[in-house]
Amino acid sequence: MELSDYIRILRKNWIVIAIIVLVGIGAAAVYSLTRTPLYQSSSEIIVSTQSGSTSTELTQGNTYTQARVNSWVQLASSPKVLDPVIADLGLDTIASELAKRVAVSSPLNTTVVQTTVTDSDPARAADIANAVATSLASAIDEVETLPDAPSPVKVTPISTALPAATASSPNVPLNLALGALVGLALGVAFAVLRTVLDTRIRTSRDVIALTDRPIIGAIPFDAKADERPLIVQADPLNPRSEAFRALRTNLQFLDLEGGHSFVITSSIPGEGKSTTAVNLALALADSGKRVVLIDGDLRKPKVADYLGIEGGVGLTDVLIGRAELTDVLQRWGRRSLYILPAGKVPPNPSELLGSKRMRELLEVFHQDADIVILDAPPLLPVTDAALLAKSTSGAIVVAAAGSTHRGQLAGALDALETVSARVAGIVLSRVPTRGPDAYDYGYGYGYGYGYGAEEAQAAPAARRSTAAEAPAEPVRRRSNAIPPPRDPSV
Structure with missing residues (x-):
């Protein structure tokens, strides 16, 4: 990283x-x-030689004391030194326990012996330190005294331990x-x-690390998305609306063969594929394209509910020959947008979507429409979307940022590759607009917020006026599947 x-x-x-x-x-x-607060007190003694009068003798004496100082440090923790301290102070302990609270050291190249005592009572710590220094002086004098000769060393106290004012621990x-x-x-x-x-996809880098398929769109998160699924219609200046228009632009630059029909799908339910399909269709129709939106989700159709149209009769009825296409295809609003709802939920959706009749129907739409958008079921639970993608220009896979796992997206892409279906691109939905992952959202969204109050109100009206006055784009018609657009002024 x-x-x-x-x-x-x-x-x-x-x-x-x-x-x-x-x-x-x-x-x-x-x-x-x-x-428990512990206090430390220290006392020091210095050991020097008391024999010799010449410089040579004094040097030899100093060398002798430095060589012996480590032995005296060890002596300070022995019962010979500590037992008299326990007896004099009346301590309720033994030498081995007291030795754990007594630290004796000597600075390098000196004959100074420092005794530090740690105790919960500052006064007692000072008393023990002074008592150990006195007992050590007596022990040194005793062990250094030779038979029938005085001790060659002299022990002199140089500092007395005092009770500590603050605890050391x-x-x-x-x-x-x-x-x-x-x-x-x-x-x-x-x-x-x-x-x-964390295996969830959160940024475009997670997608890039997973697949070489292009990311053709990033739809920002909207807390009110459920309340206004048709954001392109409800609020054209919203950043989400701009994101769908950016997706529309990216689609037009894709170099695809076999017409311009796209399956909108996802790996699992709830990633926003249906709202992406509907809003993308609206954005394409606003640009003057003749668009057909097919609800190919014959298991849980939502397009009719989002658009507020009758969805009881639709694709299912056409595929089984119970209705004619011209009878169930519905034009939505004043746009060149035609909706083919799913119709009744059949018992065999996969068979119907993979049938020859479905392929023929798509061929008809390829001739009459500029772009065909199919809302298909998720790829992991069922194979419907893979079957449809094989008969179209490619599949657009929607992945919800912060929700879809990398393994799920990889499984969806594998399902498409298994049937040799082309993946046109990846669309990231619910991309956060704030926080550490917001940088992935990019720039350019939200230009609509730069409008003034009057301009914001006038912009939608201007678009409607332009759409009403502009003539319908001529269509290369080879069949009568899609009726010609009516005059918007009627």
């Missing part, structure tokens, strides 16, 4: 990271508050800082792991 990916991960998961950091700080605070600021750092590390690790394990 690149640096931008990590930045996006942090932006996307900053709330979780912040919570984990706060938990780390809280855990450190609880730990600090539940620990727990170090609350340090513990809180460590808790924050640990929480931050865990939070970032969780965010990265969560992103790596």
Whole structure:
């Protein structure tokens, strides 16, 4: 992953990271508050030679004491030193336990012995440190004294331990800082792991990493999409409307063979394929194209409900020969848009959509219409869309950002390739307009918001006026499947 990916991960998961950091700080605070405060006091002694008068003898004596200082450090933690301390202070412990609270050290190249005692009582810590220094001085004098000769070393106290004013442990600021750092590390690790394990498609980069099929459209997320599915009709200046017009433009630049008919499908239900099909058809019709929208979802048809037309008779009836195409094909509004609803739900949708009659019907529409749009069922549950895509110019697969999993999209594309159907492109729906993934939405959407109040009201009216005055585009007619457009002024 690149640096931008990590930045996006942090932006996307900053709330979780912040919570984990706060938990780390809280855990450190609880730990600090539940620990018994400990105090440290230190005393120091220096061991020097007391024999010799010349510089050579003094140097030899200093070398001797430095060589012996490590032995005296070890001696300070022995029962020989600590037992007298326990007896003098009346401590309720033994030498081995007291030794755990006594730290004895000597700075490098010196003969200074420092004794540091840690205890929950600051006064007692000071008393023990001073007592250990005194006992150690006596022990050193005893072990260094030779038979029938005085001790060659001299022990001199150089600092006396005093009760500490503040506790040395727990170090609350340090513990809180460590808790924050640990929480931050865990939070970032969780965010990265969560992103790596997340198989949902969120940006165009996820699609590019999965397939070489082009992304021909990105439809922004709209919280009110269910309330106004026909956004191109309801609000032409909405960013979603502009996104469908951009999709319309991209379709016109696709180099496809075999006419211009497209199956709109998805991998699973609920990704927005039907609303994409309807709004794309409206956008194409607004550009002056003669468009046929076929509801090829013979299992859960929605086109008739979205457009508010009668859908009881339609494609099913034509395929089984119960109705003529001219009787069920409906023109919608004043656009050159013709709707073929699904009709009744049949018991054998796949057989009907893959029949010879269906292929002949598509050939008729290819002759009479500029563009044919088919709303088809999802690819993973059923094979209907794959059968239809094989008879058209290509399939447009809709994938919902943040919902569709990479495996689902890959399975849908594999289903199309299995029947040798062409994938015209991928459309990302529900692309977020805010947040770390919003950069994938691109620019250019929302220019309509630059209108003034009067211009915003006038723009739709101007479009309707232009559409009413413009003559209908001539059609290369070889059959009577699509009736000629009526005069919009009638």
